[in-house]
Structure formats: structure tokens, C-alpha cells
Amino acid sequence: MKRNEMRSLMVLAAVAMTGNLHAAEASLLGPGLTPLGGEAAANKDGSIPAWASEQVLADGWSYGKPRGDFFKFKDEKPKFTIDASNADTYADRLTPGQRALFKQKPDYKMEVYPTHRYCSAPDFVLENTKQNVTEGKIAADGWSLGDAIVPGIPFPQPKSGLEVLWNSKMRYLGVGIVFPSLWTMLSPRKGADDWIEAESTQTIYYPSGEKGSRRFSELQPIEFYTYFAYLSPTALAGQALSIITYSNKGNDTFYYFPGQRRVRRMPSYAYDAPQIGFENQYTLDEPRMFNGTPDRFDWTLKGKKEIYVPYSSFGMYDSSVERHQVMTPNGPVSAARRYELHRVWEVEATVKPGVRHVAPKRTYYFDEDSWVIVAAEDYDAQGNLWKVRESYTIPVAETGSCDGSAFVQYDLASGRVVYDQGSLGAKPMKWAVESGDNPKLSADFYTPDNLRAVSAR
Secondary structure (H helix, E strand, O other), rough: OOOHHHHHHHHHHHHHHHHHHHHHHHOOOOOOOOOOOOOOOOOOOOOOOOOOOOEEEEOOOOOOOOHHHOOOOOOOOOEEEEEEOOHHHHHHHHHHHHHHHHHHHOOOEEEEEOOOOOOOOOOOOHHHHHHHHOOOEEEEEEHHHEOOOEEEEEEEEOHEEEEEHHHHOOOEEEEEEEEEEEEEEEEEOOOOOOOOOEEEEEEEEOOOHHHOOOHHOOOEEEEEEEEEEEEOOOOOOEEEEEEEOOOOOOOOEEEEOOOOOOEOOOOOOOOOEOOOOOOOOOOOOOOOOOOOOOOEEEEEEEEEEEEEEOOHHHHHOOOOOOHOOOOOEEEHHHHOOOOOEEEEEEEEEEEOOOOOOOEEEEEEEEOOOOOOEEEEEEEEOOOEEEEEEEEOEEEEEOOOEEEOEEEEEOOOOOOOOOOOOOOOOOOEEEEOOOOOOOOOOHHHHHHHHHHHHHOOO
């Protein structure tokens, strides 16, 4: 046999062997796991049921109709209620942040409903996720996403806290989220009654969310684009931002100031920088539970827990209500929040040596079925529990997946509460699965020249 023929046979054999290995590895995402990487089985006592691919939203919903009206289990009643009087009984299934809220807020309570596990994604996302058993990679820098087949979960069998975080960041949300209007709310200082309430229009564009299958490494290294323009209050009205959130470096932020009629690049407006207009109560990396690049932290995977978390909380997205019927100075009313027992991944984030952050330690809890960050805690420089966040997971009719966009943050030191990224008392938000003719769902929109042009109109 000639040398070249022998070499060809060896190459073919190697390819076949590699293919078999990949097939064997991919088959691991099989009976024991859900299509997105959660444990398919119920827990030991059955209080968390097995995952089931079921349709939980009735036919007939269309944009503008209340989402909760179409939820299959909307008429369920709570199994029990946890409050300050019995929180110790359930302590092993509460986070430190939740236990702190019961101690600090006597009226705080959690109405606990039967657990339902329905979160999934369209077939092309599930197929991409299966491929990522062998294709998902962290980059050589040790923290950015190196490669994955998108849209899909990069690491359906995560082996590190960083992989869990990237699963959350890359979960399928379509190509974007459009907020025709929304309210960002900050409760009054102690002893006062004046809220800070900013109305804005926002769009988040996910370029990797286009339907199909492609390698993340062959796209621009961009996680998402953000645009928002303030409509009120007077102090913020007319200000607008365009932000490019990269997957492998810090953000590019461009800010339009109407008084100067100019756009400024703001390289330091990221990470723990306080957002303009919110009295140092709300940092740039807190929206949607964690926002931006993860390079300032070491991410440690602590394992799985079973805890009560907000789930199917449609009341936190209800555009038909007056927002103060839900949001009070102590947080949202319990009727708008629905809790269920779910398995979560616990990940601890600690600031790297030589790096500073106002919260040197953070803990995040990721729902195993949707990869939404459902709860989080920040600790201050003295190691004291400082901020507690929770998000409100719902099934999304447009995408066929789940999201937890709306969230609330409790500052235990100041007693103040932030609400953002929902549609309480505002025009309904929408998830987009195609760019269509929306110019904000295109990379060309997110340039400083365009920001100046659209803001000066």
C-alpha cells in the first residue's frame, strides 16, 4: 500500500473514532437530563416532579393580552404560606437572603404553589444544545465564551461556576426584547415618601439568537446590544444610551446628553458604577440579576440545592395594573409573586485579587431547567449580607422558552427596593424571534453617530 493511501486511511479512521466519541458524549445528554441540561427526574420525596415537555400556555394569546390569563395553572391555590412566624421551619429550603428578608420585613411572605417544570426551547435550540456537549468551550483567557453552537446552552453538563453563568447568559431569548415603555422604580428613603421613577423605552438585541445553527466563534464577540432612552423624570428625559456588551472584553458605552446635544463615550460606565439618577442604589452590573462581563470575579460552583424561588410570577409583568398596586416601599405585594420548590445551581462569585468591586462576594442561584438566575445575594466589604435580588421566571409565548427579565432588589442596609425590566403599569414588553423591520434589532443601530441622530430628532 502506498504511503499516501495509508495516511488517508489513518485520517479516516481517526475521524471515525472522533465522531464515535462525540456521538457517545452527546448521548450523555439523554434520559437522565432534560433537553437543556437539567435533571429530568423528580427529587427524592416527589416535591419537585420530573420534568415534562408540556404546553402550559393556552392557545389564543396575542401581544397585548395579559400573559397570566393564558397560564394553564392560573387557578391553583397556594399549598402554604411562609412568613416571619414560620420561616425557621422552612429554613433549609430558603436562601440566606430570603431568611434575612423575613427578619427585616415583618410583612414579607411567600405563597408557595405546586411545582411545575415546563421550561424548554424550540427544536433548533435543543439540537444546538446537544451538540454543545462537545462544542462548548471557555476561551484561553479563562473567563470569556470561546465557542458554542448558537443559539443554545453552551455547557449543558457544566463543570464550573463560569460555565453555569454562560449558560444563563446564552439561554434562548429570541433576537431581542423590546420595551415600548417601562418603569424603573426606586423606593423612598426611610422616613420619606418620594419615589424615584424613570420611564424609558428600551431594546435588547441578541445577535446570536437568530434561528438556525452557527458557531459563536464565527460571529462578532458580542453578547448583546442595549439601547434605552429616558422619557421621564425631567432630570433624565432625553438622555439616551447605546451599549455594546462584548463576550471577551469590557463594554462600549455611548451616552447622549440632550443639554450638550452630544454623545460621550463612557468607558468607566460599567461593572459596579452607579447608574445615573438612582442615588447609588443601582449599579450597571445588577440589571437582570447580573449584567456585563464576568472577568472581575472567580466563579465557584458550590453544587445544587432545593429552594423556594419565584416561578410563573405573571403578576410582576402585568401592564394592566397601576404599578403602585404591586410595588410598595417594602417590595412587591405577595399576590404578584408565586413561589415553587425548584432545584438550582449555587455559584459563588468572589472578586479576583487586585480587583475592586463594591460587592466583593456574591452568590447566585440558577434554575436548572431554564438557566435563569432566580435569586442572588451581595455581600459588602465587611462580609455582611447587603443586597438580595430575585427574578420572576415565566414561560414566554413568543420564544417557546422561559425568561426572568423582571426583578426586584432589596438593599438590607438602606431598606430601599429597586424594580426593573418588567412591564408593570407600562406598555407590554415583547420578545422578538425575528429582526423584521425593527432597526433596533440590527448591529447598525448601535453606533455613536446613530445614537446622536435618533436622540436629536
